[in-house]
Amino acid sequence: xxxxxxxDMDAFxxxxxxxxxxxxxxxxxxxxxxxxxxxxxxxxxxxxxxxKFGIHSAMPLKTAxxxxxxxxxxxxxxxxYSRESQKVKGIxxxxxxxxxxxxxxxxxxxxSAIDRTSGDISRLIKKEIKDETGLTCSIGIAPNxxxxxxxxxxxxxxxxTVILAEDGLRILNPLPVRKLWGVGPKTEKYLNDxxxxxxxxLASLHMDRLVDSFGxxxxxxxxxxSRGIDDSxxxxxxxxxxxxxxxxxxxxxxxxQSIAKTLANLTREVVTDMKDSSFKARTVTIKVRFSDFxxxxxxxxxxxxxxxxxxxxxxxxxxLKRVELKKRVRLxxxxxSHLERSGD
Ligand code: TTP
Ligand code: MG
Numbered sequence: 001x002x003x004x005x006x007x008d009m010d011a012f013x014x015x016x017x018x019x020x021x022x023x024x025x026x027x028x029x030x031x032x033x034x035x036x037x038x039x040x041x042x043x044x045x046x047x048x049x050x051x052k053f054g055i056h057s058a059m060p061l062k063t064a065x066x067x068x069x070x071x072x073x074x075x076x077x078x079x080x081y082s083r084e085s086q087k088v089k090g091i092x093x094x095x096x097x098x099x100x101x102x103x104x105x106x107x108x109x110x111x112s113a114i115d116r117t118s119g120d121i122s123r124l125i126k127k128e129i130k131d132e133t134g135l136t137c138s139i140g141i142a143p144n145x146x147x148x149x150x151x152x153x154x155x156x157x158x159x160x161t162v163i164l165a166e167d168g169l170r171i172l173n174p175l176p177v178r179k180l181w182g183v184g185p186k187t188e189k190y191l192n193d194x195x196x197x198x199x200x201x202l203a204s205l206h207m208d209r210l211v212d213s214f215g216x217x218x219x220x221x222x223x224x225x226s227r228g229i230d231d232s233x234x235x236x237x238x239x240x241x242x243x244x245x246x247x248x249x250x251x252x253x254x255x256x257q258s259i260a261k262t263l264a265n266l267t268r269e270v271v272t273d274m275k276d277s278s279f280k281a282r283t284v285t286i287k288v289r290f291s292d293f294x295x296x297x298x299x300x301x302x303x304x305x306x307x308x309x310x311x312x313x314x315x316x317x318x319x320l321k322r323v324e325l326k327k328r329v330r331l332x333x334x335x336x337s338h339l340e341r342s343g344d
Pocket of ligand 1: 008009010011012013014043044045046057058104105156157
């Protein structure tokens with residue numbers, strides 16, 4: 001039997017902001033966009049105090065403001081979150097190289113080969129993360145990734161939850177289908193329209209029905225996932241395919257200078273990320289979304305991979321020149337891809 005941990009930081013962006021400004025501890029804090037709730041943008045996350053008012057990720061900032069006008073609204077500071085994230089991943093990787101880095105605030109660890117109890121290892125991880133970053137996390141322990149991820153979500157914040165193989169179904173059955181890894185809003189709606197709300201109801205469908213509706217690969221996945229069966233290994237040598245940034249203007253702009261300036265800033269941020277993660281890129285793509293939401297991309301590939309700001313900015317500007325700015329611009333984005341490890 002494997003022993004898999006899923007570690008997920010609590011209210012991650014908000015917790016980092018509370019650490020930066022300790023007087024925000026215990027306060028409703030909302031992170032998103034430029035941090036101005038009268039302007040465009042959505043909530044990236046909210047502190048647990050703010051969640052009591054019904055505020056959650058992906059909600060428009062304006063709605064969050066109407067739910068809790070006295071909340072503290074702050075802009076997203078990726079650099080700070082990424083620094084803390086790297087510290088956490090460093091702690092996990094020092095325990096075992098069998099770590100799958102899933103996202104900025106979560107990871108899986110396969111601790112099957114470590115000669116200590118899952119509880120001891122989890123408590124050690126929590127302590128080291130707390131000592132080194134001041135932040136709390138929630139940990140799920142289970143025989144596979146699917147159940148470990150469900151477990152880490154069950155007793156947030158600062159949770160430690162074990163799902164034993166024999167308890168898997170009892171815990172899964174009443175959960176809404178959306179809680180299953182790989183079930184997004186589209187599948188959720190499709191299943192709800194079929195009258196399927198819970199994982200237990202999903203598990204009552206025959207394989208043929210699932211394959212008819214979702215195709216052989218995803219149908220097969222749902223059949224097993226709804227039964228708590230997941231043999232998927234950890235993906236330990238994960239590499240990003242691209243590094244990107246985009247921004248929505250407060251007001252749609254027509255002025256080439258301000259578009260170019262924003263593109264230069266985005267490029268600088270992408271370059272910082274590339275250097276932090278030791279990547280060089282060969283392809284630069286820019287994305288322009290106009291006021292009517294028409295969206296176009298332009299890409300250019302350079303002969304040698306680079307992480308130099310100047311070269312990448314030149315490539316981004318070459319792309320921008322190929323865009324006819326016939327309408328006001330709502331959003332601009334910059335992506336570096338065809339990544340290669342620096343120093344390889
Ligand atoms: P989550 O782990 O989903 O959320 P969280 O860490 O804020 O809270 P929880 O205690 O429930 O785990 O996401 C991690 C970070 O990713 C979150 O702090 C902000 C960011 N994020 C977004 O920017 N947009 C989103 O829609 C979501 C869900 C997260
Ligand atoms: Mg989290």
